[in-house]
Each structure stands twice: as C-alpha cells, then as structure tokens.
Amino acid sequence: MTADRTIIARDSLRAQLLWWLVPPVLVVALVSSFISYTIALGYANHAYDQRLFDEAKSLAEQVRFSPDGQPILELPRAAEEMLRSDPVDRIFYRVLSVTGETVAGRSDLPAPREPARPDQPVYYDAMVGDAPVRVCAYRLVDGTTSSAATILVGETLIKRDTLSKNLLVSDFLTPMVALPIVIAVILWFGIRHGLNPLQHLAGTLAKRGWNDLSAISDHGVPQEVRPLTHAIGDLMQRLAAALSAQQRFISEAAHQLRTPLAGVTAQTERALLAQDFETVKPALAQLQVASRRAARLVKQLLTLARAEPGSDWARDFRLLDLGGLVQRTCVEWVPEALEKGVDLGFAGESAPVMVNGDELLLTEMLNNLIDNALRHGARPGGSVTVRLVRSPHIELSVEDDGPGIPEEERSRIFERFHRMSGTRPEGSGLGLAIVREIARAHGAEVSVRPKCPERGAVFCVVFT
Ligand SMILES: Nc1ncnc2c1ncn2[C@@H]1O[C@H](COP(=O)(O)OP(=O)(O)O)[C@@H](O)[C@H]1O
Ligand SMILES: [Mg+2]
Known part of the structure; x- marks a missing residue:
C-alpha cells in the first residue's frame, strides 16, 4: 500500500x-x-x-x-x-x-x-x-x-x-x-x-519518545541531508526550551494557586470550629480574600493563555474606538481610586481613536496597568493619569507618582511571575506579562519610564 x-x-x-x-x-x-x-x-x-x-x-x-x-x-x-x-x-x-x-x-x-x-x-x-x-x-x-x-x-x-x-x-x-x-x-x-x-x-x-528532543547524530546521515537534520535539531532545541519554560510556568502557577487555596482550607477549618456567627465572621472575611485571590489568578492565567501567540483561543479582532474603551474602563476604576484616596484622571483625545483589536483583551491590558498604578504606585493623595495620544503613533499610557521602577528592574518586571522585592503580598506577578502579550498580539510594544527623574512610573503602550 x-x-x-x-x-x-x-x-x-x-x-x-x-x-x-x-x-x-x-x-x-x-x-x-x-x-x-x-x-x-x-x-x-x-x-x-x-x-x-x-x-x-x-x-x-x-x-x-x-x-x-x-x-x-x-x-x-x-x-x-x-x-x-x-x-x-x-x-x-x-x-x-x-x-x-x-x-x-x-x-x-x-x-x-x-x-x-x-x-x-x-x-x-x-x-x-x-x-x-x-x-x-x-x-x-x-x-x-x-x-x-x-x-x-x-x-x-x-x-x-x-x-x-x-x-x-x-x-x-x-x-x-x-x-x-x-x-x-x-x-x-x-x-x-x-x-x-x-x-x-x-x-x-x-x-523517539515524544520528550526526546536531543540533537540528531550526523552518523549515517548523507552530507546533503545534514542541513535539514541540523535545522530539525535547532527546532528541537527551541522546542525543548519552550517545553521547559512551559513546565516552569505550570509549576509556578500551581505554586501560586496553592497559597490562596491553603488560606481557603485554613479559614474554612477555623470557621467550622467557631461557635457563633461573630467568631465566624473574621474567618469568612479571610476566606473571601483568599478565594478572590485564587479567582483573580485563574482569570489572569486564562487571559495570558488567550493573549499568547499561536493560542487557539478565538480572538475577536475588529475596528474599535480605543478612546471610548479607555474612558469606560477609567470610570469603572473610580470607586476603587476614591477608596484609596487617589485622584484617577483621563487625559487626551476625546475624538474616537480607532484601532483594530480585541475589546476584552485591550480592557484587560488597561485594567492591569491601572490596578498596578493604584496598587504599587500611587499613595493616598497621589494621582494616576491615563493618557491617550493619537500622533505620531497611537500611544496609551498610565502614569503614577509612586516610587517608580528602578532601572535594573525595568525589563524584568514584564517576565511572568516576576515581582519586585518589597512588593505587597497580593498579586501574582502575571499582570505585566499579560500586558506585554496583549500589546504584542495587537502589534504594539509596552515600555516603562520614570515620570520624574526620581519618582513615578509611566507605562506606555505604543501601537505602530
Ligand atoms: N506602577 C508601578 N509602580 C511600581 N511598581 C510597579 C508598578 N507596576 C508594577 N510594578 C512592579 O512590577 C511587579 C510586576 O507587576 P505585575 O506583573 O502586575 O505583578 P503583580 O501586580 O501581580 O505583582 C509588581 O510586583 C511591582 O513590584
Ligand atoms: Mg499587577
């Protein structure tokens, strides 16, 4: 046959x-x-x-x-x-x-x-x-x-x-x-x-076994075919690197999930031992914090999977008004900003700024930037400004007047699970990785710079 x-x-x-x-x-x-x-x-x-x-x-x-x-x-x-x-x-x-x-x-x-x-x-x-x-x-x-x-x-x-x-x-x-x-x-x-x-x-x-990604030996391989086997070898090396990165990611994700879930278990046990509702209440509050953290982490993992290049998740790209999207998202964050005593404002284009993109992903990107600015950046009495500029390129930025990012950390903070030392315990280190993947999926680049020489951070997404 x-x-x-x-x-x-x-x-x-x-x-x-x-x-x-x-x-x-x-x-x-x-x-x-x-x-x-x-x-x-x-x-x-x-x-x-x-x-x-x-x-x-x-x-x-x-x-x-x-x-x-x-x-x-x-x-x-x-x-x-x-x-x-x-x-x-x-x-x-x-x-x-x-x-x-x-x-x-x-x-x-x-x-x-x-x-x-x-x-x-x-x-x-x-x-x-x-x-x-x-x-x-x-x-x-x-x-x-x-x-x-x-x-x-x-x-x-x-x-x-x-x-x-x-x-x-x-x-x-x-x-x-x-x-x-x-x-x-x-x-x-x-x-x-x-x-x-x-x-x-x-x-x-x-x-070969599915996980044997070692190089192909030249022994018995004709000279003319060697460029092909070498190219396959290179591909296998890249696959091996991607595979181990994936494995690291999974174990890191599992590790991150374990903390809130351990909290859930501990608080549930504490609540079960309580005699009356008043003693149950603090345990329930802790339970709520832990389950919210777990839920947020799961949501972030899903967003990351969706934004990754080559992901099978259907992306819904269409022409949309980025200005409208940014303003709506800012409005949603106002209560939280008020609670923290931060002045959250929007500056820039009022006319529609059209981009080709996925509304959910772009909203998620901005959510992460505003969340970081409120969480890690602005202090009570400080301010966070979301800015949208049309030219020379469409540029979306979120700036705060917090401690800023030291120069040596500026590229590393975009890596998955990377968090700066001394950062508040909540959060997973996935936010900026998500921002970078979503920006890339839209042909944009994200970068960070200080607002003033000593203080503040400006996260900037430039659509080219
Ligand atoms: N606006 C900001 N000001 C200061 N530090 C920040 C800011 N945004 C992010 N960072 C730092 O970068 C790290 C990575 O951010 P992110 O990936 O969103 O993770 P997470 O917010 O879950 O900690 C944060 O832990 C924080 O240390
Ligand atoms: Mg974050």
Whole structure:
C-alpha cells in the first residue's frame, strides 16, 4: 500500500528524480540508436553497391570491340543465367555504345545523367517499369580501338528494403522499447538504494519518545541531508526550551494557586470550629480574600493563555474606538481610586481613536496597568493619569507618582511571575506579562519610564 503510494506520488523524491533523469536519458538513447541505425544502413548499402559493381565488372569482361570500335556483348548462357540467379531481386543490365546506342540488355534501364568515368563506378536510383532499382554504371575503354562502352547493372531493392527494415527493428525499435524499461528499473533501484539513509533516519526519528528532543547524530546521515537534520535539531532545541519554560510556568502557577487555596482550607477549618456567627465572621472575611485571590489568578492565567501567540483561543479582532474603551474602563476604576484616596484622571483625545483589536483583551491590558498604578504606585493623595495620544503613533499610557521602577528592574518586571522585592503580598506577578502579550498580539510594544527623574512610573503602550 505504502509502496504503491510512493510510486504514484508526484511529490515523492523518487518520482521527481525519475522524472528528471528518465526523459533526458531516453532522448540521448534515442538519438544514439538513430545514429547507429543510419551508420549500419550506410555500411550495408555500400556492401550491396560493391556487389553490383562486381557484377558490372564481370559483365564488362564479356564485352568485345569490333575493329570499328563497336562494343559487342558475347554473353554465354551460364553467365546470363547467373545474372538471373538472384533468388530475391531481379537484375537488369544494359550495354551502351559511345553514341548511346543500346547494344545489349534492357533499353528501359536508365543511363546515368552524367557519363560514367573509366574504372570509377557511378551509383544512382532509377525506375524500371514500376520497380525502383539501384544502378551501377561502369565505363569500359578498349585499349586497341580507344572506343568505349557503358555498362549498367541494376537491381531491384527488395533485399535492401528487407535489410533496412531488419536494421530498424534491431538497431532502433528494440532499444527504443527495451531501453526505457531497463533505464527505469536501474534508476528505480539506484534511487531506492540512494534514499535508504533517509528511510533509516525517518525510522530513527519515528522511534523517539515524544520528550526526546536531543540533537540528531550526523552518523549515517548523507552530507546533503545534514542541513535539514541540523535545522530539525535547532527546532528541537527551541522546542525543548519552550517545553521547559512551559513546565516552569505550570509549576509556578500551581505554586501560586496553592497559597490562596491553603488560606481557603485554613479559614474554612477555623470557621467550622467557631461557635457563633461573630467568631465566624473574621474567618469568612479571610476566606473571601483568599478565594478572590485564587479567582483573580485563574482569570489572569486564562487571559495570558488567550493573549499568547499561536493560542487557539478565538480572538475577536475588529475596528474599535480605543478612546471610548479607555474612558469606560477609567470610570469603572473610580470607586476603587476614591477608596484609596487617589485622584484617577483621563487625559487626551476625546475624538474616537480607532484601532483594530480585541475589546476584552485591550480592557484587560488597561485594567492591569491601572490596578498596578493604584496598587504599587500611587499613595493616598497621589494621582494616576491615563493618557491617550493619537500622533505620531497611537500611544496609551498610565502614569503614577509612586516610587517608580528602578532601572535594573525595568525589563524584568514584564517576565511572568516576576515581582519586585518589597512588593505587597497580593498579586501574582502575571499582570505585566499579560500586558506585554496583549500589546504584542495587537502589534504594539509596552515600555516603562520614570515620570520624574526620581519618582513615578509611566507605562506606555505604543501601537505602530
Ligand atoms: N506602577 C508601578 N509602580 C511600581 N511598581 C510597579 C508598578 N507596576 C508594577 N510594578 C512592579 O512590577 C511587579 C510586576 O507587576 P505585575 O506583573 O502586575 O505583578 P503583580 O501586580 O501581580 O505583582 C509588581 O510586583 C511591582 O513590584
Ligand atoms: Mg499587577
């Protein structure tokens, strides 16, 4: 089944090699057998012509000249019979005097267009009745009278035609049929043998465990295939790195979830031991904090999964007004800001600022930035400003007048689960990683800079 498919598949390497090799080899074979056919035919015709010349010479031996130079053919019966003795072809002869008179033989055997030279035969094709003939003309000069005679011997072409047909079959047609088959079979096995290392390689890779991402050894791998195996090796290395990052992420996420869940368990046990509602209340409050933390973490994990490149989560990208989205989100954060005594304000464009994006993801991005500004940045009495600028690029920023981010932390705070030391215990370190993934998903870049040289942080998302 597999072998059959390999024979048919047009995109198989074997089929392509055959396709590129067989036709040119066939053309070469065709041309060379045609040349050998024409050469063989030339030699055979030459041999027949030579025989015709011999016959003309033996006929010439029977020619006598009268004293007035007139040629006379004295053909003994035996010689005449010999001329007729060819079992296949008919032979004609004719003897002409110098004046062109037929002295003997068939007068319808055509004479050469140019007179034959002494001792040098002339060959030409002619017709006797309906029969095509090959003629040899020979000029005989009499030593005594200095007179001459032209001797013509013609022969039908049956033998020559049969020979040319036989040569055509043996020199041309047989190789034409046999060669393609022989060449294809040789190439087939040759290519199969040549491709064996690839099959071996495929077998070795197929036997690997899913987590074996080690490099492929060069041993037994043909030189031409090594760039491919090296590229696969590189890919495997990147996959291994991604896999271990994924595993670290999962264990970190599990670790982060364990803390609020442990709180839930402890507070539940405490509540169960309580005798009256008043003693249960603090435990319930703690329970609420822990379960909110767990819920927030789960929500963040889901958002991160959704924003990641190549995620299967359907993103709903469409043209939307970022200005409206930012203002609505700010309004939602006002109660929390009031509670913390922070002045939360919006500045910038009032006209619609259109971007192509996912409304939920963009809201989540801004939520994280405002949450950080209120949580880690602004102090009571401080302020948080959300700004949206249209040019030169659409730029969304959230600034606070808190302690700011030290320079050495500015790139690291965007890593997953990274939190600066001394940060308040709530939170997971996923917020800014989410912001970065969502920005990237929208073709934007996020960065942070201080608001003043010593204080404050400005988180800036630039859409390019
Ligand atoms: N506006 C800010 N001012 C000061 N520090 C901040 C600010 N935003 C973020 N950070 C620091 O960056 C860290 C990472 O932030 P984030 O990824 O949102 O995690 P989380 O808020 O869960 O701690 C925070 O723990 C905090 O130390
Ligand atoms: Mg955060």
